[in-house]
Amino acid sequence: MTSLAQKSLLRAGLGLLLFGMAYAILNQHLLTQSILYRAAAHDYDTAISSLFSFGIQGLLLLVAVVILPKSWFTGTLIFVAISSAVNITYGQLLNDTIDLQKMAWVLTEARQAGNAASEFAIPLMIAIGKLLLAILLLWGTRRAMRQPVKDFIQARLPRKTVSSVPVILIALLPSLVWPATGFGPEAAERNVYGYLATLVTAEPPPKRRNIAVAPQNGVGTDKILWIVDESVSHEIFSEIIKPGITETAIVDYGKVASMGNCSTPANVALRSGVNVRNVDEKTDLRTSPSIWGYARKAGYETTLIDGQVSGPPQNLLLAPERKLLDNYRAMKGGLRTDFKIAQHLNGLLKSDGRKFVLVLLRGVHFQYRDHFPREDLVAGSSIMTQYKQAVSYSKKGFFDELFKDTDRSEIAVFYTSDHGQNIGPGLLPHCSTQPVEAEFSVPLLAFLPPGKIADYTPQLPTSHSASQIFPTTLQLMGYPDTYAREEYDNDLNSSTAQYVWFGRGIFPVSDGGSIDINKPDDFPGR
Known part of the structure; x- marks a missing residue:
């Protein structure tokens, strides 16, 4: 192996190390909860599928960081920074991962951003530091890997230069298609955009039924x-x-x-x-x-x-x-x-x-x-x-x-x-x-x-x-008493009229959709 090849290999290895560190920072809480905690709870199927999901998404980001032209690379960093900033800040403040429901809450509480900035100054500074470090590591990844990868590609193509259009499509198209597969969890560099799209296009919850009966006046435990x-x-x-x-x-x-x-x-x-x-x-x-x-x-x-x-x-x-x-x-x-x-x-x-x-x-x-x-x-x-x-x-x-x-x-x-x-x-x-x-x-x-x-x-x-x-x-x-029993279940003075339990899909995803409902004849799980 020539010294030039060794140098290229070392730069590629350094770039992979820098990228791994950046991706771990961006997805710290997501990786911990969806892989480490699931594995610790012996839910290995979920842990493995989550690891695969993050691996694919990380690879797509790595390709974009390394091979995109400079202007597109800058846009990619901005794209990554916005979504990751929400994830990192939320995780730093609340030690939790953000999801669709919490994203909706973040939007409704955006008017309190000024108060939050003064109340949680230190955690916010830490979050900003993490984000800047991750972006710097992504920039370092590109610096380390771009030339070796470029040399590798051009050495195997009949043309001396690579057209920008195919490069852009190769780097970005799989990443845009990935969320549509429904395979998750989505990584921090992209999930906020999916949540926002879902919130913007979501149908409003249906109207709640009116209560058809009135309580007796002066009756009831305080x-x-x-x-x-x-x-x-x-x-x-x-x-x-x-x-x-x-x-x-x-x-x-x-x-x-x-x-x-x-x-x-x-x-x-x-x-x-x-x-x-x-x-x-x-x-x-x-x-x-x-x-x-x-x-x-x-x-x-x-x-x-x-x-x-x-x-x-x-x-x-x-x-x-x-x-x-x-x-x-x-x-x-x-x-x-x-x-x-x-x-x-x-x-x-x-x-x-x-x-x-x-x-x-x-x-x-x-x-x-x-x-x-x-x-x-x-x-x-x-x-x-x-x-x-x-x-x-x-x-x-x-x-x-x-x-x-x-x-x-x-x-x-x-x-x-x-x-x-x-x-x-x-x-x-x-x-x-x-x-x-x-x-x-x-x-x-x-x-x-x-x-x-x-x-x-x-x-x-x-x-x-x-x-x-x-x-x-x-x-x-x-x-x-009769209304309560007939509309819902027997009261606690007698046995239940029917065992019922719900799975994760307790709400339909759209009007007229189905839910995950089980009505066993005996105590659930037997």
Whole structure:
């Protein structure tokens, strides 16, 4: 090998190294969540497909960076910088990846950019530094690789020069076609443009149905809370949490079926209410009055508290539904987030007026060792041991603080979890494509006014579903008992009329489209 060839090879190797560093910076959070976290959760199929997707997209960008003419290369850097700036800034501020829903929120909050710049000056400076470093590395990639690649191409073509038009088409056309394949996730250098296109062309959500019945005047419990934990199974709840609950005005419904083995469909179904007897693949839960609509019609102030996020609401809470919220509070705040939420709820329970509050706790989402102090982690401990430790730490003092010095005569609190956990070596804990019973198995407690306990305590063995929380809540708000049962499901005094669970596609992608709905004869996953 001649010295010139060696020099070209070294420059090409240096360029690949620089490009790899740039791509890792641009896609830091996406690569971590879609590949590393999926692999850590034993979801190897998703991790491998994501790795392949990023590999193809990275190769397309590398080709564009190296072979495009100078003016087109400058345009490519601008294209990459705009989309990547949104991803890097969002990730630096919130330690999360941006998606379509969060992109919509970013647009609605753009007027607060000045306030954000002063409030988060240091994270923004870090984000800008990362972006500039990545762009500089891409420029270095071109400097290192362009001449060796150009020499390589021209040495193998009959012409001495390469026409710009074919070069541009080779570099850009596959990249433009790639998003249309639907193979994802899309990388940071391109995804913002896809989100914007989807938002601009999307059909507005359908109109919600009117509530055809009125609650009785002067009837209804003053304070109603739904507390939805994250990734707490019934088995571990019974072992770890329940023994520490000192409140006595309580009904324990045992092992209850969630309406999804993933967080988003389970939460959407819970908020929307499901007519379990008649729901099918053409049902559009976006048209439901939702629990917020019923609460507001009954005179309740509506509040959503989310202990998992620092920004916009999650779990497909779309704009029409958000309009029904009187208050939204993101309360992500470290390992003791749930205890801080309990303190806040305690104040709400002591305040005046009718209030309906839906709470999403931080809980113990995988990886479990991230939910208790690092110094408490025992080296070599099993995943189950870490899970139990996380659940114990998460709920330490929660219920005592929640009900501290409260008048229980006008308070109804439902505690459950979004889904269960299937824990074992090599297993995906939840949201698997072939879910098992453990992924649906959740606890359900009702802390009720003393006069209501007998009304919702089953006299016979029963089989319950989270779908029954909705009609029971309507009854507690003062809506007719018969309407609540016939429109949705049996109340918690009896068994569910039909088990129902939803997959990831809980909303149709267009009017008249289908959803992912399952109606098993027995407990889901069996």
